[in-house]
Amino acid sequence: MSELIVILLSMALINNIILVRYLGLCPFLGVSRELKPSFSMGMAVTFVMLVASLATWVINHYVLIRFNIEYMYIIVFILVIASLVQVIELFIKKTNFALYSAFGIYLPLITTNCAVLGVTIINMMENYTLLASLVSALGSGLGFTLVMAVMAGIREKLDLADAPKSMRGAPVALITATLLGLAFFGFSGIV
Amino acid sequence: MTHIAALAGIALACGLIIYLVFVKVPQKVKGLEKTEQINAILPGANCGACGQPGCFAYAQALSQQPDLVTRSPCSMTLNDPERVAQLEKALGVTLDASELSRKAVIHCAGNSEVICEYSGAMTCKAAAQILGGYKRCPYACMGLGDCAAVCPQDAISIDPDKNIALVDQSRCTGCGLCVAECPHNLIELVPAGTKIVLLCSYRPLRDIPGREKCELGCIRCRKCLKACEHDAMEWNKEQGIVQIIQDKCTQCHKCIEACERRGLIDLSKAHEEDPVRAE
Missing domain, CATH: 1.10.15 (3-methyladenine DNA Glycosylase II; Chain A, domain 3)
Known part of the structure; x- marks a missing residue:
């Protein structure tokens, strides 16, 4: 049990997927302008990470390892994750339109996001069990959501700040991201 | 062999699942028909x-x-x-x-002389920052293709000889994405039924001393105005340009023939009668 908590905390804070592993930077800078969409994005990524971890764990253990073709994991994982997200999108579009509108454009956007692929590959490299994979995916997703929400909160305030003209927009956002990254390095060494 | 079979199997399974969900899952959400x-x-x-x-x-x-x-x-x-x-x-x-429906028109015949060598970033926006561009006319198309880069239809191409952008009217869908890109504001969305257009943006009211128009630029001689037999042209005093009343135009092409600077073209035949290509 304590092992799972360690995995959860380490994936969420210490080895944060965005600020420490530098994965998923595209949504981190692209969708972090307002709090609400960035939170939805974080939720969608968490969900897809969980589903993708489950699917890739099964594929890895029952197909790749069994037929001795582990070296093909990247292409197989991309294929599986992409089609899985498509199936989910199609399914909720047909059954629950409110949920579909809530996910909106985010679900297709994260189909081939490197953060999602990264978590599944980390799970594989660390030889996690199924439960540990799911916990690690949950931790990564929560860490992703946390960083997205923090960044969006700061950027909402930054829009009102009187930054020099040349620094407005992307430059000041990147500097904010750097400071945020430094702050998260403070977690390193806790576990 | 096994790896090919396994990969094909996984791909097939994925495709099959998508197909099954697409066909078999009932459409429960109503009101979306x-x-x-x-x-x-x-x-x-x-x-x-x-x-x-x-x-x-x-x-x-x-x-x-x-x-x-x-x-x-x-x-x-x-x-x-x-x-x-x-x-x-x-x-x-x-x-x-x-x-x-709208069509994009680039108001420049592109004959302006290059007055300095530009070797900065190859975008119109960057080039326009330095002395308003590297061509003699400050309202010239610089042909670095900012508009072509955003066109979702690939309707804009860059003429390699004259170095200006040309719009393929048959492909243009009038989405207007290119209009915002041009730093010289040369692109206009005109109604699709537009017949005659003036291919020059050099207007006397925004004259810049020392920066002249090219030999295809409009010189406000108003010969086209006199040549028109259908009252389809009038002089816009405020802007100092000739305006074409498209409803009255019969496409007799008298104005095009009268124009010594070859600044007017028939939009529907833009590619055949291109003043740039005709040379």
Whole structure:
């Protein structure tokens, strides 16, 4: 049990997927302008990470390892994750339109996001069990959501700040991201 | 051999699952039939020119308020008569496609002389920062292709000899993405029924001393005005340019013949009679 908590905390804070592993930077800078969409994005990524971890764990253990073709994991994982997200999108579009509108454009956007692929590959490299994979995916997703929400909160305030003209927009956002990254390095060494 | 078989098997399984979900899962959500119907008519390019985040969102908005089609029209749909008819049927409105549909026109014949060597970033926006561009005319098309880069239809090409952008009118859907890109504001969206256009943006009212127009630029001689037999041309005093009243124009081409600077062209024959190509 304590092992799972360690995995959860380490994936969420210490080895944060965005600020420490530098994965998923595209949504981190692209969708972090307002709090609400960035939170939805974080939720969608968490969900897809969980589903993708489950699917890739099964594929890895029952197909790749069994037929001795582990070296093909990247292409197989991309294929599986992409089609899985498509199936989910199609399914909720047909059954629950409110949920579909809530996910909106985010679900297709994260189909081939490197953060999602990264978590599944980390799970594989660390030889996690199924439960540990799911916990690690949950931790990564929560860490992703946390960083997205923090960044969006700061950027909402930054829009009102009187930054020099040349620094407005992307430059000041990147500097904010750097400071945020430094702050998260403070977690390193806790576990 | 096993790895090929395994990969093919996984891919097949994935495809099969998507197909099964697509076919077998019942459509439980009601009230979307109209949206789906409209969505099928829309081009599906998700270009965003209508102001909605995608074609499906536009279809959803249209199903709730059909008059949106005139306020923020989808130009890609309006350029296809078949789609227009289907959309009219689906929405229960009548559309005047020629009224709403637009085409992009680049108001420059591109004969301006290059006055200095430019070796900075190869975008029009960067080049326009330095002395208003590297061509003699401050309203010249610099031909570095900012407009071509954003065109979703690949309708804009760069003429390699004259180094200016040309719009293929048959491909242009009038989405207007290029208009914002041009740092010299040369691109205008004109109604699709426009007949004659003036290929010059050099206007005396915004004259810049020492920066002259090229030998194809409009010199305000008003010969076209006198040549017109149908009162289809009038002089805009405020802007100092000739304006063409498209309703009265019969495309007799008298003005085009009268123009010594070859600044006027027939938009429908833009590619055949291009003053640049004709040389």
